Amino acid sequence: MEEVVIAGVGMHEFGRFDDKDYRDLGFVAAKRALEDANMSLNEVQAAFSANVYEISAAGHNVLEKLGVPGIPIINVENACASGASAVRLAYQAIKNKEYDVALVVGFEKSPRGFLPGAGYDRWQEWTGLGANPLYFASSIHEHMVEYGTTREQLAYIASKSHKNAVHNPYAMFRKELSIDEVLNARMVSDPLTLYMLCAPNDGAAAVVICNKKVAKSFTEKPISIAASVLETRRRGDMFVPAVSAPANPPYPTVAERAAQSAYEMASLGPEDIDVAEIQDVDAGSEIIYSERLGFCPIGEGGARAEAGETSIGGRIPLNVNGGILSRGEPVGASSLGQIAEITWQLRGEAGVNQVEGAKVALSHSEGAGGNSCVTILTR
Amino acid sequence: MEEVVIAGVGMHEFGRFDDKDYRDLGFVAAKRALEDANMSLNEVQAAFSANVYEISAAGHNVLEKLGVPGIPIINVENACASGASAVRLAYQAIKNKEYDVALVVGFEKSPRGFLPGAGYDRWQEWTGLGANPLYFASSIHEHMVEYGTTREQLAYIASKSHKNAVHNPYAMFRKELSIDEVLNARMVSDPLTLYMLCAPNDGAAAVVICNKKVAKSFTEKPISIAASVLETRRRGDMFVPAVSAPANPPYPTVAERAAQSAYEMASLGPEDIDVAEIQDVDAGSEIIYSERLGFCPIGEGGARAEAGETSIGGRIPLNVNGGILSRGEPVGASSLGQIAEITWQLRGEAGVNQVEGAKVALSHSEGAGGNSCVTILTR
Amino acid sequence: MVYVKEKVPVKEGLFKWQDEEAKLIVAKCTKCGEMVFPQQSFCPECCLETMEPVTINSIGKLKCFTRITAPPPGYKGSVPYTAGIVEFPEGIRILGITTEKEVVNLEPGMEMEVIVDTAFIEDEKEYVMFKYKPVSQGED
Amino acid sequence: MVYVKEKVPVKEGLFKWQDEEAKLIVAKCTKCGEMVFPQQSFCPECCLETMEPVTINSIGKLKCFTRITAPPPGYKGSVPYTAGIVEFPEGIRILGITTEKEVVNLEPGMEMEVIVDTAFIEDEKEYVMFKYKPVSQGED
């Protein structure tokens, strides 16, 4: 079993780029990741793409622009967790000596408005149940009812995100927003206002994954993959597009299961994590997942955030570069963007938003289909 | 390194099923494959789906109908080679002891007419270059010019396919067609008439892949996976959607490379293959690939077919159950359909079209993006 | 006034409604008791074909809810509308649309009754759907 | 007659055409000589950013061809049309549309000239595209 590292990362800015197609976006991210790894596509032995909305051979079409070396290419679609799922395939293949170097590239041109295609049946769509925000809003509303989480705490999360994003050149929204501005924004799906929900957008990110021994000839700053996990929901998670769930499931949520597997794989615990990018697809999700990933007790996520524990300088800084709320979510690229950001954190290259001395970082992505990925990196 | 076998296969009929959605089709195929393996989804540790035209979490939505055990699920899109590419991921994972049992399920509701989304750039589509049959027709036309392959030989291939399919309950077209009927059908893309081109359609197929030792507790008829290969085109293959190629590339085609890798992996040669399902997306492709896979010398594919060498009872029977030309091509499911068919051949369960004493069988799928998969099974 | 030739459910098998009290139909596992809505033949837990359809109590408790103001893809009704998760005494939680346009009419924990009501009218057909109606408000 | 305000190529960088002889632009690797059309900055073989644009001979040999009778997705021209692969003396084969509607006008091995011609007219713009024209037929 080989040790596996990240040898390079690269991103194309997340935003709206009407004059570029997915090939252009993916090309830039892949090019930057390869440059960061001091490699060309000739050094890559297998590639995995992560994308939701293109139809066919999308990864192939992106990589053509960087060379046509004839390597195996696999296109992966796992909704919001597409990128991290593809990383897991690459990680497993390198760990098992199938390859020494693999490239993972995620890219997306998200449709405008509510995202279609999350797997709803026709009757769900017809009757208004086919709306992702409905799921996010219900989850956090139940959290509010049960634990006293407040609208102000939700607004605090969104405001923190926007403040963090000011210095992130890859983020779509780089303007500070006050708690009042967040609360007074248009209500999309009560209690979630416009600024408490992420915007699907365009973007790309790429990661070069490498056998640790081989990486030495290319880079002096490899970052180790200590865990790469994909779990899928059990019935207790009423995740998009599920309609029902048992009232009191006797087992953990998918985020808890993925985190637990990842912590075991890395021989680490939540207390060892210095910085994390977690699936803040909405402000409520950041609160809920901060608990499920073990960063604070269940029910206390909102209060802990409001107390500054998850801000830069706090006990466990979350989404320190603005997260999905401010980067926006180019679905296939999103979780690779997280991995790029925490790689920069562990290398000490994160600039203004650097978490000092970060040694262990975690990325968590979760989405339609009930996919939950947790990746732990160490330097 | 563990030995890997196929423990069960299942198909949903290929055809047009307007009252069923992809979930219904995939469900039936997966259910049949699991039943064939004497398993339930509870025995499965990871699942891979193969599909082109659905948007998100499609495999997850299919498998929900069979249970929600929380296993990792990965959706793979590799055009016509999606299914075999997913098989390769499952094969590698089981070989490397990541899992003991994996389910691969492919399903498709193909759009009507020319298939969209093969990766053409807009200008190709606008100007008429974005048409898959154009590529198929050009390839076989060049073969005709260079080697004297005839229209009658193309018609012979289509007629053989339709004759073989009469007894295949999973095929869409089960009516014999004479050589004249094929030649006189509507010309779609000269020299290819309607019956020389496969019809994209609906369908599903599934394969249970298993550690050989573990399979013993479930099935008495395991079929070994001797090779599972995915290669991607180099520049010499002017495959959909490429616009140019070097005139005299000094390296083999992608089909040759995939076959060569597979033969090496299996320690077998083309002379050892008793029966094969190859990518007869059109009659010309069957001729060209029969050569590239090593079943006859380059240029002789048409004449050898006409001489009966690739018919049932011939030296190397190809597409003995009608192939893609008669089954139709539900893109994501197609190559899994091939693998199901050759599994039945190796088990001696192929009925009227059984190739007597078949011990080694090959499946070859190739499509957009320049993906080429070769899978070799042995009993 | 739109002319309606027939009433049809948005999907068969979701609920009982014709000439009888509106009730949701769930599938229940004969082996482990797991319930799932909409019904399906395989048990999500056992992964076996052990489910049979049963109706559940038509009254449950509202756990949480939200209000949607912009029409999601494929939606054929009017905005705004509210939706919520109701927990039924049998131990299953089900997401559904409520009869209310405003969240001010909804309270966490309140009792909701399953009714069957118009979802939309199309091609001279009235499509009906189950909805949650606050029990306190305008009971028969 | 359709009013046309300007002529534009279907895509920039495919061919030279304005005020000069029509020629295809390929990218050629300064390291290994590999050529690719349409041009791109990375060499398909070397996988390095070593390509520079060059024009190629405007006459090549027709290797094979076909005729399409039904419009493929996104096509803005008329059917039937023919397309074929032309091999240029520099050693690159390029797929293109021909000027001919019938294959009877085409022969394997015949010389074809690159011309630039109307692809379609849309929004008062005439989109132009390279096409292959048989040299024997109506040369200047």
Ligand SMILES: [Zn+2]
């Ligand atoms: Zn059960």
Ligand SMILES: [Zn+2]
């Ligand atoms: Zn070169």
